[in-house]
Amino acid sequence: MEHGLAWSPDDIDIERPSVARMYDYFLGGSHNFASDRELAKRAQAVFPDAPHVVRANRLFLGRAVAALCALGVDQFLDLGSGIPTVGNVHEVVAAHRPGARTVYVDSDPVAFAHASALLEDTERVTVVHADLRNPEAVLRDAVAVGGLDLSLPVAVLLVSVLPFIPEEDDPARIVAAYRDATVPGSYLAISHGTNDYRPKQVGEVETVYAKTTQPGVFRSKAEVERFFDGYELLEPGLVDIIHWRPEPEALQADPLGGDVARYSLIAGVGRRQA
Ligand SMILES: C[S@@+](CC[C@H](N)C(=O)[O-])C[C@H]1O[C@@H](n2cnc3c(N)ncnc32)[C@H](O)[C@@H]1O
Known part of the structure; x- marks a missing residue:
């Protein structure tokens, strides 16, 4: 019986796989249940590179936060922050800009419970249990x-959270609401799975994820680019994730040989314009 664990609220349905816990599984974490592992393995059967892709995503997160710290950002709002794992935003912030503030937001009960327990006494870090589709409340x-x-x-x-906001929820409106609530000189960092390279294969991944609590979709680069309306993209723009300001040695040692189609993941950081 896996319930009764400190990080697992008793009122969740552990038979229903969750995106946050599947992601934790792919990252080698232990905050997941049999149903999550089972579905993650099915996703991996159609997209065998999934563990490499989620690792590349975490590495981008670290590089982007470090770059934002270097630009003098003192406040981070991490929407869909996930189950805490290696290289959390507040840890990167602490290493690069001690004194800056981090607010984590996730709708997943396990992500919230675990993050709250872990970060209870950490200064300048707050965990909010909320649905990012409600920008006013968040x-x-x-x-x-x-x-x-x-x-x-x-x-x-x-x-890697906008894939879980389907078109019917109008993700562009939601992103714009956060943009409009922030002052010019604020930033937006996005990573997103793309269907530009392997539409059939990622379509099969979507079918697997339809069984989770938060079905996901891949989008084209053009569709992701529109989320940056009102932002000026920093160099090198919206690009394949491994090409967003990579550490040179990481590119050389790329586990997928630098094959961007195997990642099918793009990323960018924009600065809010006046
Ligand atoms: C693939 S994980 C990404 C985690 C983290 N951002 C990262 O890149 O390492 C997606 C996360 O988004 C969260 N999420 C999905 N839809 C959400 C929503 N509507 N509101 C808040 N969080 C959401 C999930 O619970 C999950 O923790």
């Missing part, structure tokens, strides 16, 4: 509980 909590000051620049992170 921002209210981020200010009231997390101490964000919206009169100063904020980096909004949407790293």
Whole structure:
């Protein structure tokens, strides 16, 4: 029996796989249940590179946050932050810009419970249990509980989470609501699975993910680019994730031989314009 664990709220349906816990499994974490592992293995059967892809995603997150710290960002709003794992945003922030604030937001009960327990006593880090599709409520909590000051620049992170916001929820409107709540000079970081390279294969992944609590979709680069409306993309733009300011040695040692189609994941960081 896997319930009764400190990180697992008793009122969740552990038979229903969750995106957050499958992602944790792919990253080698232990905050997942048999149903998550089973479905993750099915996703991996159609997309064998999945563990490499999620690792590349985490590495991008680290590089983007470090770059934003270097640009002087003092506030991070990490939407769909996931189950805490190696290289969490607040750890990168602590290493590069101690004193900056991080607010984690996730709708997954396990992600929230584990993050809350882990970060209870960590200064300048707050965990909010909320659905990012409700920007007004998220921002209210981020200010009231997390101490964000919206009169100063904020980096909004949407790293591998927009795939879980289907078109009927109007993701562009949601992203724009966060943009409009932040001042010019704020930033937006996005990574997103793309269907540009292997439409058939990623379509099969979508079919597997339809069985989770948060079905996911891949999008084209053009579709992802529109989320940056009102932002100026930093160099090198919206690109294949392994090409966003890579560490030179990482590119040489790329586990997928630098084959961007095997990643099918793109990323970019934009600066909010006046
Ligand atoms: C693939 S994980 C990415 C985690 C982290 N951002 C990263 O890149 O390492 C997606 C996360 O988004 C969360 N999520 C999905 N839809 C959400 C929503 N509507 N509101 C808040 N969180 C959401 C999931 O619970 C999960 O933890």
